[in-house]
Amino acid sequence: MPASELIEAATETYTLSGLDCANCASKIEARLQKDLDAKATISFATSTLMMDAAKVSQAQAIIDALEPGVMIHPKGQGQRSTTEAEVRESHRQSVRLWPLIIAGILFGTGLIYKSQLETMGRGWGQYIVFLTAYFLVGGRVITAAIRNATQGQIFDENFLMTIATVGAFAIGNLPEAVGVMLFYYIGELLQDMAVSRSRSSIQSLLEIRPDFANLKTGDGIETVDPAQVPVGSMIIVRPGERIPLDGEIIEGNSFVDTSALTGESVPQRVCPGEAVLAGMVNHSGLLQVRVTKAYGETSLARILELVENAASRKAPTEHLITKLARYYTPVVVIGAVLVAILPPILIPGASLGEWVHRALVLLVISCPCALVISIPLGYFGGIGGASRRGILIKGANYLDALVDIDTVVFDKTGTLTEGVFQVQQVTPANGFTSETVLDLAAKAEAHSTHPIALSILKANSLAESPTIGEGEYEEIAGKGVRARINGAEILVGNAKLLASSGVSFFPDSGNGVTTVYVAKDGEFAGTITIADQIKPDATTAIHDLYHLGVGKTVMLTGDAKGTAEQVGLEVGIDEIHAELLPDEKVTQLENLLAHEDGRQGKLAFVGDGINDAPVLTRADVGIAMGGLGSDAAIEAADVVIMEDRPGKVAESIRIARHTRQIIIQNIILAFAVKALFIALGIAGVATLWQAVFADVGVALLAVLNSTRALRFRPSSQGICHCLPERYSYPCG
Numbered sequence: 001m002p003a004s005e006l007i008e009a010a011t012e013t014y015t016l017s018g019l020d021c022a023n024c025a026s027k028i029e030a031r032l033q034k035d036l037d038a039k040a041t042i043s044f045a046t047s048t049l050m051m052d053a054a055k056v057s058q059a060q061a062i063i064d065a066l067e068p069g070v071m072i073h074p075k076g077q078g079q080r081s082t083t084e085a086e087v088r089e090s091h092r093q094s095v096r097l098w099p100l101i102i103a104g105i106l107f108g109t110g111l112i113y114k115s116q117l118e119t120m121g122r123g124w125g126q127y128i129v130f131l132t133a134y135f136l137v138g139g140r141v142i143t144a145a146i147r148n149a150t151q152g153q154i155f156d157e158n159f160l161m162t163i164a165t166v167g168a169f170a171i172g173n174l175p176e177a178v179g180v181m182l183f184y185y186i187g188e189l190l191q192d193m194a195v196s197r198s199r200s201s202i203q204s205l206l207e208i209r210p211d212f213a214n215l216k217t218g219d220g221i222e223t224v225d226p227a228q229v230p231v232g233s234m235i236i237v238r239p240g241e242r243i244p245l246d247g248e249i250i251e252g253n254s255f256v257d258t259s260a261l262t263g264e265s266v267p268q269r270v271c272p273g274e275a276v277l278a279g280m281v282n283h284s285g286l287l288q289v290r291v292t293k294a295y296g297e298t299s300l301a302r303i304l305e306l307v308e309n310a311a312s313r314k315a316p317t318e319h320l321i322t323k324l325a326r327y328y329t330p331v332v333v334i335g336a337v338l339v340a341i342l343p344p345i346l347i348p349g350a351s352l353g354e355w356v357h358r359a360l361v362l363l364v365i366s367c368p369c370a371l372v373i374s375i376p377l378g379y380f381g382g383i384g385g386a387s388r389r390g391i392l393i394k395g396a397n398y399l400d401a402l403v404d405i406d407t408v409v410f411d412k413t414g415t416l417t418e419g420v421f422q423v424q425q426v427t428p429a430n431g432f433t434s435e436t437v438l439d440l441a442a443k444a445e446a447h448s449t450h451p452i453a454l455s456i457l458k459a460n461s462l463a464e465s466p467t468i469g470e471g472e473y474e475e476i477a478g479k480g481v482r483a484r485i486n487g488a489e490i491l492v493g494n495a496k497l498l499a500s501s502g503v504s505f506f507p508d509s510g511n512g513v514t515t516v517y518v519a520k521d522g523e524f525a526g527t528i529t530i531a532d533q534i535k536p537d538a539t540t541a542i543h544d545l546y547h548l549g550v551g552k553t554v555m556l557t558g559d560a561k562g563t564a565e566q567v568g569l570e571v572g573i574d575e576i577h578a579e580l581l582p583d584e585k586v587t588q589l590e591n592l593l594a595h596e597d598g599r600q601g602k603l604a605f606v607g608d609g610i611n612d613a614p615v616l617t618r619a620d621v622g623i624a625m626g627g628l629g630s631d632a633a634i635e636a637a638d639v640v641i642m643e644d645r646p647g648k649v650a651e652s653i654r655i656a657r658h659t660r661q662i663i664i665q666n667i668i669l670a671f672a673v674k675a676l677f678i679a680l681g682i683a684g685v686a687t688l689w690q691a692v693f694a695d696v697g698v699a700l701l702a703v704l705n706s707t708r709a710l711r712f713r714p715s716s717q718g719i720c721h722c723l724p725e726r727y728s729y730p731c732g
Helices: 003-010 022-036 053-066 082-112 114-150 157-170 174-205 299-312 316-346 352-364 369-388 396-403 434-444 451-460 495-500 538-547 561-571 582-593 613-618 631-636 647-683 688-711
Strands: 011-017 041-043 048-052 071-074 213-217 220-224 234-237 247-251 254-257 268-270 287-291 391-393 405-410 422-428 473-476 480-485 488-493 514-520 523-531 552-556 575-577 602-607 621-625 639-641
Touching (some): 048 053, 053 071, 082 114, 082 174, 114 174, 157 174, 157 352, 157 688, 316 352, 316 647, 352 647, 352 688, 369 391, 369 396, 369 647, 369 688, 391 396, 391 647, 396 405, 396 621, 422 434, 434 480, 434 488, 451 514, 451 523, 488 495, 495 514, 538 561, 552 561, 552 582, 561 575, 582 602, 582 613
Parallel strands (some): 405 552, 405 602, 621 639
Antiparallel strands (some): 011 071, 213 234, 254 268, 391 639, 422 523, 473 480, 488 514, 514 523
């Protein structure tokens, strides 16, 4: 096994408890990567850590030194039920309210009786009142500042707030020093509540895990953990319960809600013999289900794992802001020092106390918390909002890439068309009968799983598959099959297959249907014409992409040219490449990626995720259609659409653009407000109170704005552009 695979295999996801500071999470991540020389990724949104399992104990020691109280737990431990977690959070916030209330009373008393306190105990009266209030709300900040400073972390919010308020005390601004720390405490409390609410909204997306399974045993029904149910067991799913494991219905009829997996709110009817998946909700009837997959292998478990681990694939914007934050704070701090020292030296009559006060204002607003918190929350909100609508996006980098899509390449069968073929006509030749042609084709295709083969088998209603020995059956990629049955060589496939085998035949008329050619022992036997149906929303899906400004759509298919052109013309595809072998698809895609037409945007390929894995991997963004229950789709693609609806491609782009808008809004808000208060602080207009709003207040607003990414509404989002001339109706 290659070293890279060993590393990947050793990487696991852990839960972090006690992590309530986004800037701290960023610092922990950077220190782990530096000190352990290993890949470590922290998601503040989900409080998880992904890293090498062999280095967890070392990581905990590093975290203890940086942020005591933050603990690493194995996945599933250190977590509580939603209700209990809410109770614990409510209790933690109520405990934090008491110091705030007492400090607020002391602060108010100090302001009201300031003149009387100044005369008490030779002026120490006001210090006693204000310092008591100060340490009640600022004790945790001061402790953290001292601890971090001893470890070389000078430029963090705790140290900066401590220096700023101590400086205010030093120049005699006692009420302002206490007021700043009090306001900061309130802001931190509100910010924690907002982050907690945002986390709860995100975590609620992942709370569709079934809690139990009703296992059918010889002694009756036993309620067990789904992870303990072996494959092949029988489980009972009552009305209103969530299906805990993938399986096949043995008894019962019902309607199931698939919205947790697909975003589709309309219940689907299920009957005996049909497959159901973990995460679906049984609406009406009692179902008896035979388990077909272990809990850890279910589609639901794989989807949830990918959503939770999406934070490991960070967008370029996240990396940029992380780097920028490392330089932003030191630059502002250095600027504050210069503001405090240079004007009193260079400007005649300048007051040292006044310029120190202005410098303290700069210190308070020098923490980049708003950016560090809101950007990852915004991206994760976008990913979470997409998953609610049945679109699985594997990382923030792919969410960012969707914004810049200007070329979308589609597979045909199973993507733009239903992929459910039906035999329309059998045309015999050279003395063969229609029944013989269909029978020969069905016997040759008996071991194939291709949709065309299945349609032939269905039309012929074969009771038994023929016995084919080793070396007597061959699937030829992009052409068809060759089989030897009862001593006769049977060829079933497209025109290329018969031409390469030297068989003379009558070519199809190119009327847009799929033609299957059949030959026996080198003699042309006849043709079978098969039709496929275009998906109901395929045409609308292409139009929506043009509305969003996608400049070019392409179809790559192995099907006949006439069939491909008919489908492409009907749905509105710009460019069609037909009769392609799998390797030719990759070649065509690489030509498109080379931007020979001058386009500079990114390219997305949309396929079924099973036969198109090489092309999905090669595209800038690989989008798998109909990933519900398909492991191959989930593994191969960057974006998985859980329904067979091409219209979801445009919706995923809208979600990405909606998320990008929120991220940009947060960046502009944070930098604009901070720049404004830096200028006001230097000019001596802004106070420390206002500086705290510039820091904590903006962070709070940015967090609240980030939660909008979860509440995406497709009807009102996206950018409208005029359609190409071939579409007559106007923008709207």
